[in-house]
Amino acid sequence: MKFPFAELVHLDNLWFQVTGTLCNLSCTHCFNRSGPQARSFGFLTLAQVQEELETAVRAGVKEIFFTGGEPFLHPQLPEMLELSLAVAPTTVLTNGMLISNRLADRMAEMERKARYSLEIRVSLDGWTEASNDALRGRGVFKQVLAAIERLCQRGLLPLVTVVRTWDEGEDQAALEGFGSVLKAAGYARPRIKLLPALPLGRELERSPQAGAESSLLSEEMLEGFDRDLLMCSNSRLVTDRGVWVCPLLVEIPAARLGARLQDAAPTYELKHPACMSCYHYGTICGNVSALIEGPAELKRP
Amino acid sequence: MTRLALLGGIYSNYRALETALRQIEQRGADGIYCLGDLGAFGPYPDRVYPLLRSRGVECIQGNYDNSLAGGLADCQCGYTDPRDNYFARLSYAYTFENTSVENKAWLASLPMTRRLEVEGWRILLCHGSPRKLNEFLWESTSSDAFLEYLLRLADADIVAVTHTGIKWHRRLSAGRQFINVGVLGRPENNGLTHVVYAELSLERDAAKVEFVPVEYDFRALAADMAEEKLPPEFIETILTGWWTTCLEILPHKERAHGRF
Ligand code: SF4
Numbered sequence A: 001m002k003f004p005f006a007e008l009v010h011l012d013n014l015w016f017q018v019t020g021t022l023c024n025l026s027c028t029h030c031f032n033r034s035g036p037q038a039r040s041f042g043f044l045t046l047a048q049v050q051e052e053l054e055t056a057v058r059a060g061v062k063e064i065f066f067t068g069g070e071p072f073l074h075p076q077l078p079e080m081l082e083l084s085l086a087v088a089p090t091t092v093l094t095n096g097m098l099i100s101n102r103l104a105d106r107m108a109e110m111e112r113k114a115r116y117s118l119e120i121r122v123s124l125d126g127w128t129e130a131s132n133d134a135l136r137g138r139g140v141f142k143q144v145l146a147a148i149e150r151l152c153q154r155g156l157l158p159l160v161t162v163v164r165t166w167d168e169g170e171d172q173a174a175l176e177g178f179g180s181v182l183k184a185a186g187y188a189r190p191r192i193k194l195l196p197a198l199p200l201g202r203e204l205e206r207s208p209q210a211g212a213e214s215s216l217l218s219e220e221m222l223e224g225f226d227r228d229l230l231m232c233s234n235s236r237l238v239t240d241r242g243v244w245v246c247p248l249l250v251e252i253p254a255a256r257l258g259a260r261l262q263d264a265a266p267t268y269e270l271k272h273p274a275c276m277s278c279y280h281y282g283t284i285c286g287n288v289s290a291l292i293e294g295p296a297e298l299k300r301p
Numbered sequence B: 001m002t003r004l005a006l007l008g009g010i011y012s013n014y015r016a017l018e019t020a021l022r023q024i025e026q027r028g029a030d031g032i033y034c035l036g037d038l039g040a041f042g043p044y045p046d047r048v049y050p051l052l053r054s055r056g057v058e059c060i061q062g063n064y065d066n067s068l069a070g071g072l073a074d075c076q077c078g079y080t081d082p083r084d085n086y087f088a089r090l091s092y093a094y095t096f097e098n099t100s101v102e103n104k105a106w107l108a109s110l111p112m113t114r115r116l117e118v119e120g121w122r123i124l125l126c127h128g129s130p131r132k133l134n135e136f137l138w139e140s141t142s143s144d145a146f147l148e149y150l151l152r153l154a155d156a157d158i159v160a161v162t163h164t165g166i167k168w169h170r171r172l173s174a175g176r177q178f179i180n181v182g183v184l185g186r187p188e189n190n191g192l193t194h195v196v197y198a199e200l201s202l203e204r205d206a207a208k209v210e211f212v213p214v215e216y217d218f219r220a221l222a223a224d225m226a227e228e229k230l231p232p233e234f235i236e237t238i239l240t241g242w243w244t245t246c247l248e249i250l251p252h253k254e255r256a257h258g259r260f
């Protein structure tokens, strides 16, 4: 079978896989199988981050993202965020478990000083303790809500990131559920980003039909399609093992494009089922707090 | 010296447009340009067209104009949140119904961008960004590096855009500049009821940007909107200066500065 290719049109978004896939949690639906035992990647050093930031700035990068694993397991993450914020808007994707008062203070401070936005994306996958903790682990719900409260008290408005583990028809009810639990935790105007579950990693083991059902992309499907919606046409991911086409495919060795940004291959063959998710849902990894596709007929909110 | 008045989205706010055009006449301008989104949000969409045409305002298409002209199903505003989309659909349906066939045809005749050469400055006027009609260029999410890239892409010394609804101005390398001219359509989420446009003053070796506040009869506009049964949420924004909708597209800094 012949698959379509995606070409890097411009490096809008640079991602850092800053702690590899090492994480202090091991959520049952994690798309890159992060966890306490995940050692296929190492940590990025501050020097590596700085060097690739410089390359990206020369290329005209728009935004920087830090992900993992859990990025805050890296002892130098705050320094990295400061370096990054000095040159571009910066986002960190976290499970929220390590956000202490001290760390929240530091982030509020760096946000105040920066010209650019600092986005803190905190994961929460259920609006009840039982439903969240079944996916993310025991005790996580309470601890994460406490972290969100700490951020809000300091004027930060975290983007609460939720993976849809229910039917699309229940989105409205789910958003209401998350909204009210966040308000009760002191988040007066909650920002929520809803993501589809991806046919990757442990999610594929949790619901194998996701992989079976999703077919693969073909050249015909991409005819007339806005390829800007695929991250591979505007993003790259830096790991300690080299540069990957996008954060979704970090577990796929064939998605490695080179050692460093400046010599990474400019095109990639879209031959993975996850590519279908990008095709369906558009820029799923971006920051716009979003429902993936608004239902056609909406009740008055 | 050459002085240009650059108007952002009008969103059917014919009252603010009238006031702005009077101000421009008093201050004097060598050209008046509008960067698109003539309709949306406000009342009586057809009222802005005679004003623009009689004063010779040179317009380009915004996403809204492009949709109205092409009879598209939605406004291409680029929202993704269901609440934002609910309101976007509502105002698009109203604006579509109340824009005459002649005015839609006129929108279709407008160019997507305009290039000017003034006092040696190469200027590009566009709606969202030089590369996309509905790209949001916010102050807090547009890195210097990225804006330099867009200037290179546009092959220009000065690029002016609108679309987001909040003004800003950045000086870059070699005297080049990027301007988001703001909008005349609604206040910019700062608790103040006035709206703005940008005045660009050009000399051979200097380009100066000034944002001119437009104090118009916003209470009369609110009354018009109530008469047309437009959503109370929209009217609240006109009366208070705080956005109540389209909030989910705001980056952290811009969102934190607002009330909602
Ligand atoms: S998963 Fe998405 S972003 Fe990654 S290569 Fe496939 S289409 Fe591109």
Ligand SMILES: [Fe+2]
Residues within 6 Å of the ligand: B009, B037, B062, B063, B064, B077, B127, B134, B162, B163, B164
């Ligand atoms: Fe627009």
